[in-house]
């Protein structure tokens with residue numbers, strides 16, 4: 001395991017005496033890419049701003065490398081933190097060319113090295129040849145690439161990105177998010193990005209943090225966030241799923257209205273305990289030979305797949321994702337069997 005490049009302990013910060021980020025701790029190793037995910041207003045941007053040194057902290061500490069950059073006792077100015085930043089709005093200098101924008105943080109380098117690094121960074125973001133253009137002569141996606149090249153050029157220890165593609169349309173956003181992962185890894189930069197988009201976070205990040213109401217509910221690999229959510233909130237926020245009420249029977253099973261649901265359980269609950277079992281769309285397998293047939297209340301066609309909403313009772317619905325060759329209409333029944341490999345359970349009425 002690499003040494004922590006960013007380490008936050010019990011961070012608290014807010015505005016006008018109001019706590020916005022509460023007791024947040026996380027650690028990011030050198031070279032890792034992480035995403036902060038969470039609903040609007042949960043404190044993602046405030047966390048990023050605190051790391052950048054743009055907001056004072058009211059408790060806890062932030063370390064970058066070997067230095068404490070924020071605590072109650074000290075607050076290093078943003079420009080001394082060795083950070084790069086990319087924001088949602090392009091924030092390029094409109095009167096400077098692409099090359100001069102990228103060179104902005106390289107003023108201390110000799111001209112030859114500076115030009116070389118500008119060329120290298122523009123090639124990295126696939127904008128070679130655009131050096132003499134001005135920002136207004138670029139598309140929104142190209143402007144964000146320039147902003148990325150500018151932030152990367154001085155080789156920051158840590159790159160902070162706040163919804164860098166939010167103003168772009170979905171296709172371009174997904175494409176840039178994919179490329180961003182490659183670019184960051186080629187540059188070997190440690191990065192923390194704020195996003196609303198769970199798919200973007202899963203595709204890009206080594207670590208994902210899910211925030212809710214100022215608290216970090218889980219900081220983990222994308223796989224664990226999806227398959228081993230620590231809380232109901234994380235379970236519901238990070239992907240489709242539904243809960244099925246049941247009762248623990250053995251270490252490997254829960255009895256529900258659909259029969260025994262079995263798989264490895266992570267919890268240590270005793271038989272007889274009432275639980276809600278999380279069932280992701282892939283935990284239900286469409287199977288013509290299955291005896292269980294559930295009415296389709298809604299179908300979401302995506303092209304390659306169909307997400308079926310299946311009614312179990314007046315207040316219980318399950319989801320099943322199939323390839324789109326399995327084409328059942330709303331109102332008809334889909335034959336399914338349970339295909340759980342592991343069980344994620346939450347105590348009834350727990351958070």
Ligand SMILES: Nc1ncnc2c1ncn2[C@@H]1O[C@H](COP(=O)(O)OP(=O)(O)OP(=O)(O)O)[C@@H](O)[C@H]1O
Nearest residue numbers: 015016020038039040041042043044045046047196
């Ligand atoms: N400068 C400010 N002064 C006062 N309150 C603020 C300020 N900036 C943010 N807030 C409040 O702090 C809370 C967290 O805001 P923040 O921008 O960190 O959330 P977020 O998770 O990034 O949201 P979004 O995804 O919508 O950008 C919100 O309730 C917001 O209204």
